[in-house]
Amino acid sequence: MTTSVLARVTADPAAPLHACVGAPGGHGKTALLRQLTDAYRSAGASVAGPWPPRHPAADQVLLIDDAHLLTPQQLDELREHAERPDARIVVAHRPWPRRPELLRLIEVLRRGGPAITLPALTPAQVAEHLSAPTDELVAWVIAQTSGIARYVTRLADALPPAGPGSPPHVPVAALAPFAAEFDELDASVRTLLLAVEAGAGLSFDLVAAVLDHDANVAELVDAGRATGMLAADGTLVPLARRAIAALAPISQRIDVRQRLAALQMARGGPVLPLVRPLLRVAAAPGLVPGAAGSGLGHVYEAAGEEALGDDPALAAELFAAAAGAGRTTASRRALATALAGDLDHASRLTDQVLAAGTPEQRAEAAYVAATVLAHRGQTAQAVRLHEWAGTDVANGFAAVGLIAVGRLADAQRLIRPDDTTGRPPTSLSAAATLMARGTAESVTGSPATALSSLVQAATLIDPVGPAALLPDSPAAAGALLALHCTELDVADTLLTRAEHRSTGGALLATRHHLLRSWVLLLRGRLAEVEQRLPATAEATAAQGRDDLFAAALRVALARRNGDLVGLRSAWPDACQALIGQPVELFNLLPLGELAVAAARLGELHRVAGHLADADRLLAELGDPPAWTVLLHWYRLQAAILADDQQTARRYAALLDGGRSAGPYAAAFADAAAVWLEVLTGQADPEAVVAASRTLSLAGLTWDAARLAGQAAIRTSDRKAMALLLDSARAMQDRGTRADSPAVTTGQQLLSAREREVGALVLAGMTYKQIADRLYLSAKTVEHHMARIRQRLGCADRHELLSRLRELLGDPEATP
Incomplete structure (x- = not known):
């Protein structure tokens, strides 16, 4: 439309012209009138x-801007001039205020043709304003300005030259011109725009709350839209919103x-939306200047409660702001800080409340402090604070902690029967x-009953989420109970749901992630564990017990991969983590x-004290099979690696004595008996395959493959x-790479003899030892290894061994 009117004037400047241009501020009305002025004057x-x-003279061209600001008399005079058939008049105006005189003038002008519209600038038009336009920059400018001509010019003129790959940002110079425009507005319109910036939108009751009771909200909304700052949908143009937030008086x-x-x-x-803009959490925590002590303390506190579940770090800042405005929110701030994962700061805050808070605040602070201690692995100390807090929630977790440290009778006194509680749950x-x-059921009853209760508890806590x-x-x-009982599917389902629901927020995210990695580890899916390790390392700083699980996981992965260098590298950190953790029921798995690993490295003395503590703990709990069987299996494996057959026989006997606890216990007992036969060279291959298969069906494919592999070597x-060897490989494939075509293809490249040689090389035998075992010459063994390297495309011995471990599994070397 603007192009056509300019073309008409250029083609015949003497022809009559009646036109009106109606648009909010900044859309280009003045720029169009300047172009028309130049066209007429050039003629x-x-x-x-x-x-x-x-x-005005009869032949004079009238190009009038801001007609909405003219007096009724001026508008009537313009209407009289416009009624002349030969008049040349263009009037630009905003859509508000709508005076009757202006409406009559517009009606006369529209008889000469339709009103001129000024749409938002197109991407091509925006690009013309930029010195170095790119598609991304043009899109960003349009997003900031909504394509409004004045704002596009303002932003484009202020943008500095962009460096390679540097994201654009709004310069202060692009906001400064808004200050004068904002000051010129009627006070009620300014208040309306401030209300919209605060989050009221075009909710008339909210807007009316900040205006005089006799204000016409609908008219004020029209006035706001006429400024160009307020879009038709009730939102502020982003550039205008930034300007109001930066330039409007904070008061x-x-x-x-x-x-x-x-x-x-x-x-x-x-x-929360009302006060969030008053915080500058991202750059420097705290309130913007002038927002502290403002009488908004109760609002900051309410906003903190709203933010607690989704953004505890923000909630902590809001509770701090509320405290600065005179509210007593220290215990809530400690809670939010702990949920955000900052246990050190939370601990300091709880100490302050425990020393000087009200009884209610001290109870909440005690619960937070107990939680901090529990995450650091100090369960016994956590129990004391949970008991002191005295709430039903705290008593429940105190009972869990008491059982974890071996005090079952004390725990049972805290577990309330359903029909005796005095408060609604x-x-x-x-x-x-x-x-x-x-x-409690896991140490006094059946694992199935205990798992049922724990699954129900996990379901109950789902709605609470983070x-x-x-x-x-x-x-x-x-x-953890499921892992000890080899119910790996149950463990994975529980942890997957907890991660999906963000149960416990950031503070428990690392624990759930680590335990899912342990599920994969026990399944023998080592490649997936390795892929998850970076996420494990980069997660919220590991605290106490999480540090132990993470360090033990790295040790376990290196040992299972046959990576002795990696094992030695990970071992010092694991020892350090172990030293800082008292033994409890829930950390027997990494122990x-x-x-x-200690037996593999010849350093059993480093874990001897913790193992003795574990024996005492389990004895105090009555040696519950659900928690003892897997630990006995581990200690059997340690004895085998240490070539301590007496100890191996002892733990095999313990496993046999506990076989009645369930199928998982029987599987371990059978496998232990076969291991003893393997060690003495008397194992029946069929019995080995059967025991290995039972372990594999229980989910322990790596242990199953190792048993079969060691029997093959001996x-x-x-x-x-x-x-x-075929049995070991099949079990390895079942647990780790059943769906991997690359592995299947690699195995098909090797002959049966080459797989035998490869397995013995992985076991640490020399070419001469392999030759003696297989009744070959050392030269023939060397020839087989050269063929294996060629077929697998390996450049060096390190790559060859890694590829063989991938294809054949790694029968861990024994003394």
């Missing part, structure tokens, strides 16, 4: 504008938020009680793994060796 016409002359912004918050809190609405208190019962501060989750406790019967 020799007399032009008057942007203000109307008192008595006015706070006053608006106080009024809006009073209405929102009165009707139970959210207040919440989801969290019911979950904590069920978790305590499930933990908003609950937990010393541990039912999912983690249930997964068992470290015991095997037999001199070539037929039995081939059977056992």
Whole structure:
């Protein structure tokens, strides 16, 4: 439309022209009038504008801007001039205010043709304003300005030259011109824009709350839209929003938020959007200058409660702001800080509240402090604070902790029967009680009953999600019990759901991630564990028990991969983590793994004290099979690696004595008996395959493959060796790479003899030892290895051994 009117004037400047241009501020009305002025003057016409002359000549061109600001008399005079058939007049105006005189003038002008519209600039037009346009920069400018011509020019002129790959940002120079425009607005329109910037949108009742009661909100909204800052959908143009937030007096912004918050809190609405812009959490924590001590303390506190579940770090900042405004929120701030994962700061805050808080605040602070201690692995100390807190939730978790340190009788006194509680249960208190019962059942009853209670507790806690501060989750406790009983599918399901629901927030995210990695480890899916290790290392700083699980996981992965260098590298950190952790029921899994690694490295003395503590703990709990069987299996493996047959026989006997506990216990007992036969060279290959298969069906494919592989290495019967190697490989494939075409193809490249040679090389035998075992010459063994390297495309011995471990598994070397 603008192009066509300019073309008409250029083609015939003497022809009559009646036109009106209506658009909000900044859309280019003035720029169009300047272009028309240049066109007429270049044709020799007399032009008057942007203000109307008192008595315009009949042949004078009138190009009038901001007609909405003219007096009724001026508008009537322009209408009289426009009624002349030969008049040349263009009037630009904003859509508000709509005076009757202006409407009559517009009606006359529209008889000469349709109104001229000024749409947002197109991407091509925006690109013309930029010195070095790119598609990304053009899109960003449009997003900031909504394509409004004035704002595009303002932003484009202020943008500095962009460096390679540097994201654009809004310069202060692009915001400065808004200050004068904002000051020129009517006070009510300014308040409206401040209300929209605060989050009121075009909700008339919210806007009315910050205006005088007799204000016409609908008219003010029209006035706001006419400025160009307020879009038709009730949102501020992003550049204008930034300018109002940066340039509007903070006292006015706070006053608006106080009024809006009073209405929102009165009707139970959210207040977080109102106060979030007053925080500068990302750059420097705290409030923007002028926002502290502003009378918004109760609003900051309410906003902190709203943010607690989704963004505890923000909630902590809001509780701090509330405290600065005189509210007593120290215990809530400690809770939010702990949920955000900053245990050190949370501990300092709880100490302050425990020393000087009210009884209610001290109870909450005690719970937070107990949770901090639990995450650091100091369960006994955590129990004391949980008991002191005295709530149903705290008592439930205290009972779990008491069982974990061997005090079953004390725990049972805290577990309330359903029909005697004096307070209505919440989801969290019911979950904590069920978790305590499930933990108690794991040492006094059947694992199936205990798992049922723990799964129910995990389901109960689902709705709470990340908003609950937990010393541990039912999912983690249930997964650990399931791991000990080789119910790996149950463990994985519990942990997957806990991760999906963000149970316990950031504080438990690392624990759930680590335990899922342990599930994969026991399944023998080592490549997947290795892929998850970077995420494990980069997760929220490991605290106490998480550090132990992470360090033991790295040790376990290196040992299972036959990576002696990696094992020695990971061992010092694992020892350091172990030293800082007292033995409890829920860390027996990493302790068992470290015991095997210690035997592999000849450093059993480093775990001897912890293993003795574990024996005492389990004895105090009555040696519950659900928790003892897997540890006995680990200690059997450690004895085998240490070539301590007497100790191996002892733990094999213990496993046999506990076989009645369930199928998992029987599987371990059978495998232990076969191991003893393997060590003495008397193993029946069929019995080895059967025991290995039982372990594999229990999910322990790596242990199954190792048993079959070790039996293959120790037999001199070539037929039995081939059977056992095939069995080991099949179990390895089942657990790790059943769906991997690359592995299947690699195995097909090797002959049966080459697989035998490769397995013995992985076991640490020399070419001469392999030759003696297989009744070959050393030269023939060397020839087989050269063929293997060629077929697998390996450049050096290190790559060759890694590829063989991938294809054949790694029968761990024994003394």
